[in-house]
Amino acid sequence: MSKPEIISDAEWQARCDLAALYRLVAYYRMTDLIDTHITLRVPGPEHHFLINRYGVAFEKMRASDLVLIDLQGNVVDRLSGERRxxxxxxxxxxxxxEARPDMCCIVHTHTAAGMAVAAQRDGLLPLTQHALKFYGNLAYHTYEGIALSLEERVRLVADLGSHKAMILRNHGLLAGGQSVAHAFHEIYFLERACQAQVQAMSAGVALNIPSEEVCRHTAAQFARDGIDGIIDLAWQAAVSLIEEQRDDWCR
Structure with a gap:
């Protein structure tokens, strides 16, 4: 399927980029059947964003499978077919x-390691270089049940604050960024940090925690990643792993 005439070039590019991200999340084994979501705001004044059509496996996500909705949850998509x-x-x-215009792309996962750390009282520990990326830059949200209440949105946003990554206690992980590349970078590092923590704690030996000074220094180093293009380079390298699927995801 080529780009439909009723879809703008900007929206279609957003759809292709988001479909690629869905497939990369599957490639790195961060899926949970048909659950969890990745969204991307579409350029324009309407504040519409794309979300997956419920029931499509992340491995098979295509640009045309994504659904355009508004901030009230209304489907505003112009493509035909089921839009659930x-x-x-x-x-x-x-x-x-709605609250964070700087977070154009948001990824939410239910991985085994992410849920395990979300279930631990102390949350993410500064055990590894990957974890130190989030030192002092990680939010937590208390579990309130399946997120079906609109009232929870206020508390969720308040807990997130100005951070770009959050652990949803007893639930999973959430991360975002100004683009699909930035969002992928955040969720990849957060997931790897959780994986390492679970494995380190399972060894049953004393854990080594870097000094406060080193933790803060390392976090500051990570904050400068975007300056020299590391995030975009990482995204391009990741996409190259599924390049043979491009004709399928962008249709």
Missing amino acids: VNAAGFVIHSAIH
């Missing part, structure tokens, strides 16, 4: 898209 979306996905993502 998941209510819990809308509640979480709409809250952040």
Whole structure:
């Protein structure tokens, strides 16, 4: 399927980029059947964003499978066919898209390692270089049940604050950024940090924690990543791993 005439070039490019991100999340084994979501705001004044059509496996996501909705959850998509979306996905993502215009792309996952750390009282520990990326830059949101209540959006946004990554306690992980590349970078590092923590703690030996000074210094180093293009380079390298699927995801 080539770009439909009724879809702008900007929206179609956003659809292709987001479909690629869905497939990369699958490639790195961060999926949970048909649950969890990745959203991307479409350029324009309407504050519309794309979310997955509920029921499509992330491995098979295509540009045309994504559904355009507004901040009230109304489907405003001009493509034909079933346009069902998941209510819990809308509640979480709409809250952040409305409150944080700097987070154009938001990723939410239910991985084994992410849920394990989300279940630990102390949350993410500064055990590894990957974890130190989030030192002092990670939010937490207390579990309130399946996210179906619009009232929870206020508390979710308040807990997130100015951070770009959050652990949803007893639930999973959430991360975002100004583009699909930035969002992928955030969720990849957060997931790897959780994986390492679970494995380190399972060894049953004393854990080594870097000094406060080193933790803060390393976090500041990570904050400068975007200056020299590391994030975009990482995104391009990741996309190259699924390059043979491009004709399929962008249709």
